[in-house]
Amino acid sequence: MLAWTIYITFIGVLVLMFLPRDNARAARIVALLTAIAGCVVAFVGAIQQANPGDVTTIVKAPWIPSIGANYYLAADGISLVLVVLTGLAAVSGILFSWNIEKRTKEFFAFYLALIGGVYGVFLSFDVLLLFVFYELTIIPKYFLIARWGSTRKEYGAMKLALYSFVGSHLVLIGLIAAWVVARGQLGHASLDLIELSKVAFPIAFQHWVFPLVFVGFAILAGMWPFHTWAPTGHVAAPTAGSMLLAGVVMKLGAYGCLRVAMVMFPEGVRMWQGEIACLAVAGIVYGAGVALVQRDFKFVIGYSSVSHMGFVLLGLATLNTIGLDGAVLQMFSHGIIAGLLFGVVGRMVYDRTHTRDFNDLETMQLGKLIPFAGVTFVIAGIASMGLPGFSGFVAELQVLMGAWTVFPKLTILSGVGILIGVAYTLRAVQKGFYSDAPPKPVDHDHPLEPISMPERFGAVMLIGASLIIGLFPGLLMNWIEPCFNSPLSMFARLLVKGGSQ
């Protein structure tokens, strides 16, 4: 069932290609229907999956037998969480780009191609297949930014593409090396993740291969100091592009770190655990600190993404159940909240005022002109600073709990990061919407267009998702936890030592 998320999305791309060129309305509706269909399939498929702790095979067919590659789609609880996230992000992204008039059809075709690739990554249990889907997402995101972006869009797009390619190549080198070693041990060629997760790679080999693969993926997760593509890319991208970049593309990186790098090289993680945690906390604090001094509204959100992804990496580095639970939940939570923040800033504010400079926004009193945007941003901000009641709190709570026993000092330091997070969010709320600066006379000839229905739907949907998970985290925890708890799972090797609970 879940495989249809991928197929439906690519069918949507095909349909869009055959639409007449100038019919923007049809393109929007086709895109929206495709995304909704994908989202529904993701939900239903996820709920139907009886045993989220085990890997449930969806399709397994030989693909390139000579190198051991299979067309192998499957899902466990972690895939389910991320597939549902992708569904939600896809629908809300389309709602927030309802106003795209320039080459609408191509825009949505690239958009859906990106979504399809993302679904593919989250469902692939064959390393080569996963890698192919992973690469597939680079092309649409390059074009989305370079064509429909703003503010140095070619530069942002190129930087993102180059960073992604460098990362992929690191991953590729590592995987080829691992393939060779694994073939030696298994006696046959295999790219099956589950099979590879049982291979005991030599310790010395893991020592150098693990950082290669991990960093390759972590570049896309925005790990400090390889994060610099993220703020520029987010700022240059069109609204839906930033929503997807922060919402799901960064999760691809984190997911790769967990599903490929950590699962295959558990000894490697244990060797590099401290370094990863240090970089993660550096990202948390540095991202927050830089966000605090930005003048461009979108840069604030861009750097905040780096900071929040730091919590994902910190959770991964704890190597205990609760920290890993928190990391996966934080992936979901950040996807929702960052999407919402970019939606408000990019669509609700920038598309109306054509400026993101706080000095200009301060004189506009947006809180009074477009109150819906103000309230949405406040709620999203509250969620983003990790106040209880929203998903971010439960996620960060678990990451911090997991980190306490392993890295107590870093945990306290990341507390400082949370505080800076509060500070930059408040600053953005004040400067962006509720400033006390003397207002500029309102231009009555060109009033701001009121917030449209698609925007309202998108915002309510994302706020609702964050709130529901914040109050009833069990809904997702029931999927995530069995994956790490079961002694038979592919993560069991990770948790054998080092786990505290």
Added chain:
Amino acid sequence: MNHWLTILTLVPFLGGIVIAGLGAERKNLVRGLALATSLVGLGGALCMWLHFDASKGGMQFEEGPWNWVPTLGIQYHLGVDGLGLLMVLLTAIVTPLAILASWRMDDRPHVYHALILWLQAGLFGTFTALNFFHWFLFWELGLIPAFFLIKLWGGPKRGPAATQFFIYTMVGSVALLLSFLAIRLATGSFDFIELAAMAKSGVLVTKLQVAFGWKNIGLIIFFGAFLGFAVKVPLIPFHTWLPAAYSEAPSPVTMLLTGVMSKMGVYGFLRILLPIFPEQIRQVLTPLLWLAVATIVLSACAAFAQKDIKRMLAYSSINHLGYCLLALFAAASVATGVTASDLQKAAALDGALLQMFNHGLTASALFLFVSLLEKRTGGLRGLDDFGGIRKVVPVFTGLMGISIFSSLGLPGLNGFVGEFLIFKGVFPLAPWAAAISTLGILVTAIFLLTLIQRVFCGPLNERWAKLPDLTTAERLLVLPSIALMFVLGIWPQFILGAVDATVVKLVQQLNF
């Protein structure tokens, strides 16, 4: 099975949502509905007060514990003892007064009143939740409406004041959160009552030491939690956010801030720190007592130096809550086992609880008078702006005078009994601290009398010759507070009777 507390918390929360949806146009409907919602809350609180069995010291109206997020030890667990119920009642009394005091407010009244009701919901939740997660949810929920009430409706320097308030409180909250995460990791529990039982048997510290391998971990965790509450109360030197926030907030909001929100901090000390960290408090008792003494004396001196009535009252609030903490720390002191010291501890804690309620009542009444004064003078409230107005507004002078005397602890009014009990209890337990603290009482008397002298007495400032006195509606508005001041001054048993069993239980908890 009963759901009193859940309903009590949900009513203002849902009321706030409805009111926010009404829109700015229907002003009277918005106000009426807000008032009605808060009166429902008051009715509910009074009902509970009547049905409360004062002879029991444990939790009543208990709901749960029901599993909420079992894997994280998060449960839905509500309940009140005498302390919780007292605070619920105080919240229920002050909120309608604050809504009435802002009756003529015309700037986006629907948002304003929704925020006030959400603040009330946050307070109700904080005073009734017994699981850390649940409690923390409301602790933070109260913060957000307060921030926006200051930020959007405050005085000229509201932006920095609101930000400072928020950031300071968040520093405390994050420290508190990290501490409780560590506790949860070591013990597997978030439940206040369970944790208190573990602390009493000494298991808590052992478990923390085992989990973290540091000898002094108990103390470190204690300091994190301490910071969270010390900022909220506040204790000197964590108080610097308070004068700005109290004076910039619109006066009806200040009524809630000082009347009830500051009690969140003291409540936290009583419900969480004292039962869960008695050993650690004992280890650092002397510095803590010094902090309380410094808070009492220095804030009184600072109040004396103020030129703005609201800032003066803000410092005076710090001073009054300082007594509560003095009593609390003294009650944690070492002298145990002897029946006599138990009595003194009980007296000190009785006094602290009474003082919490009294201060809520009196301070909110004082800020109510300030808001009435501001309404007449167009926001002018400097100590030197007035003079001799008692001749023009005798009723106002008389009633505010009663509140001021209640604040400085005149026998016969409510403030006296609380402070008397506190000193009665603290003197034998920590003589030197009590002795120095009496200085605070002295300075309080001096600055409050100065206030009366400068504003109400002396030659009449001609500018205010036409100042209108209180209208009938306004007299009715302040009447309940004034009446309660007399009632509690003469018959404190009304409160003490209800909290006595709770205090006895708390004292037992401290003896081990």
